[in-house]
Amino acid sequence: MIRTHVLVCTGTGCTSSGSLATRDALLAELKKHGLDNEIEIVETGCMGRCDLGPVSLVHPDGTFYKNVLAAEVPKLVEEHFLKGRPYKKLLPEDPTTHNAVLTQADFTFFNRQLRIVRDNCGVIDPENIEEYIARDGYLALGKVLTEMKPEQVITEIKASSLRGRGGAGFPTGKKWEIMRKASDFPKYVVCNADEGDPGAFMNRSVLEGDPHSVIEGMAIGAYAMGASRGFVYIRAEYGLAVKRLHIAIEQAYKYGFLGKQLFGTNFDFDVEVRIGAGAFVCGEETALMRSVEGRRGQPQPRPPFPAQRGLWGKPTNINNVETWATIRPIMLKGAKWFASIGTEKTKGTKVFCLAGKINNTGVAELPYGTTLREMIFEVGGGIPNGKKFKAVQTGGPSGGVIPEQHIDEPIDYESLQKLGSIMGSGGLVVMDEDSCMVDVARFFLEFCCDESCGKCPPCRVGTRQMLNILDRISKGEGEPDDIGKLQDLAAMVKDTSLCGLGQTAPNPVLTTLRYFRQEYEAHIHDKRCPAQVCRDLLSFTINQEKCVGCSVCARSCPVNTIFKVKGQKKYFIVEEDCIHCGACLDTCKFDSIIKASEGPSHTAPPKPEFEPIPGRKMAVTR
Amino acid sequence: MNLDELKKLKEKAQRQVALREGNKKYRVVFSMGTSGIAAGAREIMTTMLDEIDKRGIENVEVAVTGEIGLVDAEPVIRIEERSGEKVTYAKVNADAARKIVSEHLQKGKVVDGLAVGKVKQKEAERLK
Numbered sequence: 001m002i003r004t005h006v007l008v009c010t011g012t013g014c015t016s017s018g019s020l021a022t023r024d025a026l027l028a029e030l031k032k033h034g035l036d037n038e039i040e041i042v043e044t045g046c047m048g049r050c051d052l053g054p055v056s057l058v059h060p061d062g063t064f065y066k067n068v069l070a071a072e073v074p075k076l077v078e079e080h081f082l083k084g085r086p087y088k089k090l091l092p093e094d095p096t097t098h099n100a101v102l103t104q105a106d107f108t109f110f111n112r113q114l115r116i117v118r119d120n121c122g123v124i125d126p127e128n129i130e131e132y133i134a135r136d137g138y139l140a141l142g143k144v145l146t147e148m149k150p151e152q153v154i155t156e157i158k159a160s161s162l163r164g165r166g167g168a169g170f171p172t173g174k175k176w177e178i179m180r181k182a183s184d185f186p187k188y189v190v191c192n193a194d195e196g197d198p199g200a201f202m203n204r205s206v207l208e209g210d211p212h213s214v215i216e217g218m219a220i221g222a223y224a225m226g227a228s229r230g231f232v233y234i235r236a237e238y239g240l241a242v243k244r245l246h247i248a249i250e251q252a253y254k255y256g257f258l259g260k261q262l263f264g265t266n267f268d269f270d271v272e273v274r275i276g277a278g279a280f281v282c283g284e285e286t287a288l289m290r291s292v293e294g295r296r297g298q299p300q301p302r303p304p305f306p307a308q309r310g311l312w313g314k315p316t317n318i319n320n321v322e323t324w325a326t327i328r329p330i331m332l333k334g335a336k337w338f339a340s341i342g343t344e345k346t347k348g349t350k351v352f353c354l355a356g357k358i359n360n361t362g363v364a365e366l367p368y369g370t371t372l373r374e375m376i377f378e379v380g381g382g383i384p385n386g387k388k389f390k391a392v393q394t395g396g397p398s399g400g401v402i403p404e405q406h407i408d409e410p411i412d413y414e415s416l417q418k419l420g421s422i423m424g425s426g427g428l429v430v431m432d433e434d435s436c437m438v439d440v441a442r443f444f445l446e447f448c449c450d451e452s453c454g455k456c457p458p459c460r461v462g463t464r465q466m467l468n469i470l471d472r473i474s475k476g477e478g479e480p481d482d483i484g485k486l487q488d489l490a491a492m493v494k495d496t497s498l499c500g501l502g503q504t505a506p507n508p509v510l511t512t513l514r515y516f517r518q519e520y521e522a523h524i525h526d527k528r529c530p531a532q533v534c535r536d537l538l539s540f541t542i543n544q545e546k547c548v549g550c551s552v553c554a555r556s557c558p559v560n561t562i563f564k565v566k567g568q569k570k571y572f573i574v575e576e577d578c579i580h581c582g583a584c585l586d587t588c589k590f591d592s593i594i595k596a597s598e599g600p601s602h603t604a605p606p607k608p609e610f611e612p613i614p615g616r617k618m619a620v621t622r
Numbered sequence: 623m624n625l626d627e628l629k630k631l632k633e634k635a636q637r638q639v640a641l642r643e644g645n646k647k648y649r650v651v652f653s654m655g656t657s658g659i660a661a662g663a664r665e666i667m668t669t670m671l672d673e674i675d676k677r678g679i680e681n682v683e684v685a686v687t688g689e690i691g692l693v694d695a696e697p698v699i700r701i702e703e704r705s706g707e708k709v710t711y712a713k714v715n716a717d718a719a720r721k722i723v724s725e726h727l728q729k730g731k732v733v734d735g736l737a738v739g740k741v742k743q744k745e746a747e748r749l750k
Contacts, residue, residue: 003685038684061685082664083659130635131639133631143625263623
């Protein structure tokens with residue numbers, strides 16, 4: 001009899017931190033102790049805490065282990081599986097209480113969540129269709145095909161008030177209805193898995209952890225809309241998700257959930273995978289369709305909308321991975337149940353990715369209406385190293401920053417839009433007091449500028465010009481009218497770009513200007529970076545009283561600009577040659593390097609006489 | 623595949639993952655400290671797992687724990703019911719293990735001659 005299941009996460013995150021080696025070590029170690037007949041290892045998808053990887057969950061105890069490296073396995077097997085006591089070294093710590101957390105259920109990060117889309121992720125083996133079936137897999141499809149008319153399915157989806165999870169939040173039921181009414185055939189359904197926002201990986205985690213839920217959702221949608229062919233458009237970088245999707249599709253065909261005459265009805269449905277080359281713009285639906293057709297991924301003006309003229313000129317419905325994965329629970333538990341979760345205008349749950357300066361990095365699913373504060377300080381466990389929260393970027397490079405005074409706002413499409421940001425894919429990048437808002441805006445704008453497809457000038461030229469201005473500002477070369485110029489350009493790019501990429505690209509700049517204008521002004525007028533991030537505006541000096549003369553900084557300096565003071569055990573930084581890399585600050589053990597951004601009021605301390613450093617050439621003798 | 627076939631397949635497949643749902647009626651806990659292992663708790667556990675398997679009993683999960691404290695009475699097994707009732711068996715040998723499976727886990731009858739202590743639900747709550 002199998003008494004214990006050891007779930008080992010083999011999602012992309014944990015695999016890259018070594019979970020496959022852990023799995024092999026576990027297999028060998030259990031065999032060595034003769035436990036292989038009573039303990040089974042199950043490979044699952046992402047559990048949501050990639051930063052603690054490789055992670056593992058032991059059932060029936062519910063013990064959650066972090067950093068289960070192969071080297072720890074012998075001790076873990078001895079402690080937990082032979083002697084029956086938790087291996088304390090690998091228990092995670094709750095960042096708020098600093099106590100070791102014994103079970104997954106005790107972990108704030110997990111027990112605050114409401115999992116609908118990710119219900120199976122990290123629970124089942126995604127490469128085994130029977131585990132999916134055990135959790136009501138394909139039951140919704142079976143019921144829909146045998147008991148419901150397509151119109152009834154659409155009515156149900158409309159009643160659930162489901163909105164598209166890709167970012168814009170368009171009502172899914174309405175979208176399906178328009179598509180249903182299109183009279184041209186054949187029709188197509190497409191799953192948009194071209195997830196490209198920096199710091200967002202919710203779609204990947206669903207596809208890796210529960211690929212069948214997406215396929216089932218697509219089949220239900222195809223039946224409702226009268227399509228018989230579907231495509232999953234996924235980026236090539238998601239190698240594991242592509243692999244598991246292929247396995248899932250193959251198994252679904254074998255078990256008769258895809259193919260001809262499903263569940264004894266006249267409904268046929270085929271799914272194919274299309275792999276994108278990783279252009280951000282291909283997440284835009286018209287560009288995506290061109291890429292599926294095998295052409296260059298560039299957006300087209302709308303209308304005509306895809307529901308009228310989509311793939312190969314035929315009606316096409318495109319939904320995000322998360323939207324498709326939400327269809328199944330709605331059909332199983334009913335629209336009423338779904339509509340009881342969330343806010344007045346936005347129902348259900350959303351998968352968020354927590355990244356940046358936050359204790360609990362990872363994937364978390366919560367109902368809409370959860371406030372940013374709950375998200376960051378309860379689920380996310382707050383800011384590391386006792387730093388102060390400054391802002392949170394929602395919606396990736398197309399979104400905007402939200403400052404502290406607004407973090408009690410509930411998260412939904414409308415309230416984020418009101419604050420100048422967007423919901424987007426659900427990425428949350430948290431920033432602490434050490435983040436410079438000009439730098440943040442520059443980073444995200446640079447991303448959009450790089451990813452602009454170049455078709456329309458506002459996006460191609462406009463984002464570049466904005467980036468040039470931001471570059472200047474962060475170098476201390478900003479001019480007084482730069483803020484005005486940025487605002488004009490931003491409005492122009494926003495209003496005149498062809499697709500969503502350009503229309504949203506100025507958001508990070510606009511929101512940082514709205515909430516942190518004083519930081520821009522400090523850069524432009526005082527030539528000072530208040531958060532001490534922009535390199536060109538920094539100065540590094542050595543506190544002569546604290547310096548013990550150990551020479552570590554001088555040896556770490558890549559431009560050899562730290563010298564020993566003649567006749568003293570002290571070192572000195574010559575500012576003219578300093579590149580402000582901060583290597584000295586990182587290596588000094590005596591806290592004697594002073595990093596500052598004081599602007600023009602700063603005058604370099606007078607230079608003492610130096611001693612040559614043995615074995616090293618003096619860069620300049622002054 | 624039709625809907626009935628799917629439902630049958632689901633029932634079969636559920637057994638594979640039932641362990642992860644955590645709602646079994648009985649939880650059998652083995653004292654697996656040094657004294658337990660020395661007294662042969664591991665062998666008793668293997669016997670018991672085989673017996674549960676042979677009889678096809680599904681409403682049971684088996685776990686191990688550290689030293690329970692009854693060193694001279696090892697091997698010790700505690701059977702916890704979801705209702706809160708707990709029964710402790712001491713000096714369990716292979717025959718006793720099989721009997722516990724067939725009587726207690728299958729039929730729900732406490733094997734009186736072997737049980738050393740029994741905590742009823744109400745008492746358990748009081749003790750908390």
